Amino acid sequence: MADAPVTRIDAIRYARHERVAEANFSEPVDDHDLPMPLDYYVWAIHREGHPPLIVDTGFGEHAAMARGRTLIRPVEEGLRAAGIDHLLVEDVILTHLHYDHAGSLNVFPNAKFHVQDAEMAFATGRHVCDHGVRAPFDGEPVAQLVRKLYADHVVFHDGDEDFAPGIRLVKAEGHTAGLMVVVCDTARGPVVLCSDAAHLYANITRAIPFPIFVDEEAYARAQDKVMALAGGSLDHVIPGHDPLVLSCFPATNDIARVDLPPHRPISEAISGA
Ligand SMILES: [Zn+2]
Numbered sequence: 001m002a003d004a005p006v007t008r009i010d011a012i013r014y015a016r017h018e019r020v021a022e023a024n025f026s027e028p029v030d031d032h033d034l035p036m037p038l039d040y041y042v043w044a045i046h047r048e049g050h051p052p053l054i055v056d057t058g059f060g061e062h063a064a065m066a067r068g069r070t071l072i073r074p075v076e077e078g079l080r081a082a083g084i085d086h087l088l089v090e091d092v093i094l095t096h097l098h099y100d101h102a103g104s105l106n107v108f109p110n111a112k113f114h115v116q117d118a119e120m121a122f123a124t125g126r127h128v129c130d131h132g133v134r135a136p137f138d139g140e141p142v143a144q145l146v147r148k149l150y151a152d153h154v155v156f157h158d159g160d161e162d163f164a165p166g167i168r169l170v171k172a173e174g175h176t177a178g179l180m181v182v183v184c185d186t187a188r189g190p191v192v193l194c195s196d197a198a199h200l201y202a203n204i205t206r207a208i209p210f211p212i213f214v215d216e217e218a219y220a221r222a223q224d225k226v227m228a229l230a231g232g233s234l235d236h237v238i239p240g241h242d243p244l245v246l247s248c249f250p251a252t253n254d255i256a257r258v259d260l261p262p263h264r265p266i267s268e269a270i271s272g273a
């Protein structure tokens, strides 16, 4: 596909959380006490003739402090390192409304925010009364999104939709009520930005969910869907928080080019072969 609609995809790391494996799985794992950190990314999709399309906003200093995460650099600085002016961004796809994916709306004052109907309804409705369900959301960014709605800066999506040529939104709920993944047609075939449908490749390969979900069966179906969209290959799946993205794909300055093939198959990197 020499004339692929998507010419480049950046996975831009901006934060990290040191933790052990048991924090990343909803069931006991043998390596429970071994280090298994999470990285935090935003993604930029590049096309000819359009400003970069941003997927998720990340979070800022306040949330990092409040939640004990290490902010490596502000999101706008990460974007600048990828040659992107955050003020010129016209569209931001919010995969879901957890604090680490929709916590910095103000970085994009000129953008429209794209969200699933089910996600907005969930994050502003009765389920938030449950403290466990509420924990990964921050109230202020959700309130900001409501204000953006009243200022004509929110675009709703209901289920699967073509966003633009070569860019498709696919609802893959389970982690949250309205999580969506973004499927991009690149020169190497489909690349599925799957956000928290899988925090880590290991959530897929071990078939054990990350311990945050609203519907466990739907979470499993979402991963099946992601793998099908990726043609059955982990190399075509980009999880929401896996450090392997930076170590396996061509990367400089904490920015991985995930439109390019990984240096070696992800399945090998996971097994340590
Ligand atoms: Zn999440």
Ligand SMILES: [Zn+2]
Residues within 6 Å of the ligand: 098, 100, 101, 196, 240, 241
């Ligand atoms: Zn997340």
